[in-house]
Amino acid sequence: MVAIAVDGLGKAFKHYPTRWARLAEWILPGNRPHHIPKWVLQDINFTIDPGEAVGIVGVNGAGKSTLLKLITGTLQPSTGTVQTHGRLAAMLELGMGFHPDFTGRQNVFMAGQLMGLGIDEIKDLLPEIEKFADIGDYIDQPVRIYSSGMQMRLAFSAATAVRPDTLIIDEAMAVGDAYFQAKCFQRIARFKQQGTTLLLVSHSVGDIVKHCERAILLKNGHVEQDGSSRQVTNRYLDELFGKSPCPEVQGSCQFGCAGTQMLNGDDDVFHTRPGYCVEEHRWGQGGGAILDYLIVAQGEHYPSRIESNAQTDFYFKVRFDNDFSSVVPGFLIKTLEGIFLYGTNSFIANEGRSHLAAEAGNIKVFRFSLPMALNEGHYLISFGISSGDPLTNLEPIERRYDSVMIHVGRTIQFWGLVDLTASFETIEQQRQLNGHTCN
Numbered sequence: 209m210v211a212i213a214v215d216g217l218g219k220a221f222k223h224y225p226t227r228w229a230r231l232a233e234w235i236l237p238g239n240r241p242h243h244i245p246k247w248v249l250q251d252i253n254f255t256i257d258p259g260e261a262v263g264i265v266g267v268n269g270a271g272k273s274t275l276l277k278l279i280t281g282t283l284q285p286s287t288g289t290v291q292t293h294g295r296l297a298a299m300l301e302l303g304m305g306f307h308p309d310f311t312g313r314q315n316v317f318m319a320g321q322l323m324g325l326g327i328d329e330i331k332d333l334l335p336e337i338e339k340f341a342d343i344g345d346y347i348d349q350p351v352r353i354y355s356s357g358m359q360m361r362l363a364f365s366a367a368t369a370v371r372p373d374t375l376i377i378d379e380a381m382a383v384g385d386a387y388f389q390a391k392c393f394q395r396i397a398r399f400k401q402q403g404t405t406l407l408l409v410s411h412s413v414g415d416i417v418k419h420c421e422r423a424i425l426l427k428n429g430h431v432e433q434d435g436s437s438r439q440v441t442n443r444y445l446d447e448l449f450g451k452s453p454c455p456e457v458q459g460s461c462q463f464g465c466a467g468t469q470m471l472n473g474d475d476d477v478f479h480t481r482p483g484y485c486v487e488e489h490r491w492g493q494g495g496g497a498i499l500d501y502l503i504v505a506q507g508e509h510y511p512s513r514i515e516s517n518a519q520t521d522f523y524f525k526v527r528f529d530n531d532f533s534s535v536v537p538g539f540l541i542k543t544l545e546g547i548f549l550y551g552t553n554s555f556i557a558n559e560g561r562s563h564l565a566a567e568a569g570n571i572k573v574f575r576f577s578l579p580m581a582l583n584e585g586h587y588l589i590s591f592g593i594s595s596g597d598p599l600t601n602l603e604p605i606e607r608r609y610d611s612v613m614i615h616v617g618r619t620i621q622f623w624g625l626v627d628l629t630a631s632f633e634t635i636e637q638q639r640q641l642n643g644h645t646c647n
């Protein structure tokens with residue numbers, strides 16, 4: 209028996225080209241239809257086994273929420289079938305359909321009954337629901353005065369008061385604060401251990417990889433990929449950031465071959481390289497251009513995954529169109545959320561010893577080498593070339609911010625984003641001697 213079986217599922221919404229078309233269809237029901245079917249899901253097929261944790265990813269409008277609504281029965285399919293087994297709890301949208309004029313407590317009773325619980329059962333569960341939601345006296349206030357985070361707290365707490373066979377969550381937890389989200393994920397993890405099937409829609413690749421072993425990528429209403437969450441989320445990020453595979457330079461040869469390719473050409477091929485982000489921010493005052501880049505780690509060019517702490521070389525090639533008495537290449541790493549993790553330039557990295565000049569027509573390749581002392585995740589790389597005095601006034605010739613995305617693999621060596629390479633020792637500070645304390 210499977211937990212969820214989706215077979216040939218499709219959903220078309222009615223799209224009316226004009227205001228009058230809707231009216232015409234309403235007042236002339238027997239007449240020809242005045243709408244155009246807008247298919248948002250077509251021919252979706254998959255099964256989910258009991259106890260599996262599956263993430264659904266896809267860009268805005270890909271059909272994720274519609275799929276969950278079809279699975280939970282909130283929407284009726286236009287084609288195909290959905291079968292679910294066991295008790296299903298779903299957090300589809302904020303507030304789980306809470307009535308704004310009723311209090312939190314009254315809403316919990318209504319939601320509990322909709323989930324098939326009896327009044328006495330709900331009464332027994334209420335103290336635990338209140339404790340988990342932790343919204344204090346608001347439980348007796350009308351839901352309309354709740355913040356979105358408070359609604360989500362109460363909704364999650366009520367929906368998961370009894371372990372469901374299948375738990376379906378649509379991005380709803382994003383409105384909770386970090387502490388409450390962690391509490392929710394702890395509960396979800398416990399349910400998973402006890403056999404609950406999980407279906408999770410999230411734009412957070414980290415959450416999908418952490419909580420789901422499998423993921424499904426929806427694209428334009430179709431299943432684009434169904435596989436391990438790591439592979440599928442990588443593909444999703446490629447969709448988001450526009451990675452363009454470049455098979456001729458992928459592989460595991462040493463730097464020489466691609467390095468020669470980099471050195472030889474003078475075309476701008478930056479955007480053709482694996483990991484390139486179409487949404488880069490490219491700017492500067494001119495006088496040169498960053499044409500190409502290469503990443504080498506573990507003996508691989510453009511590795512799809514860099515092991516945490518692996519020594520990594522970032523090469524980038526610059527064409528100079530003007531003469532510069534001093535040029536300064538620079539390099540930055542940020543998280544996908546934009547947190548600036550690390551930046552350096554040739555001057556800082558060489559402790560002030562580096563002085564570089566360039567003439568119009570020169571093409572130069574620069575390299576920053578560093579251990580990828582970061583935790584698992586995706587990061588954005590920026591390259592820059594500036595002119596002027598690195599101590600007083602640098603003018604950007606060209607900067608390609610957030611132009612490359614890298615994926616750093618899992619580590620068990622530290623917690624947090626960055627490996628600050630702490631050392632540890634036990635210091636024996638005090639010794640007891642004959643009842644006296646000696647330092």
Ligand SMILES: Nc1ncnc2c1ncn2[C@@H]1O[C@H](COP(=O)(O)OP(=O)(O)OP(=O)(O)O)[C@@H](O)[C@H]1O
Nearest residue numbers: 221222246248266267268269270271272273274275
């Ligand atoms: N009730 C509706 N009537 C008409 N079109 C709808 C309706 N609900 C959804 N759609 C359309 O279906 C498409 C898929 O929407 P859906 O909300 O499922 O996408 P999604 O992947 O969940 O997006 P997001 O990441 O933005 O939440 C969108 O183009 C949306 O406009």
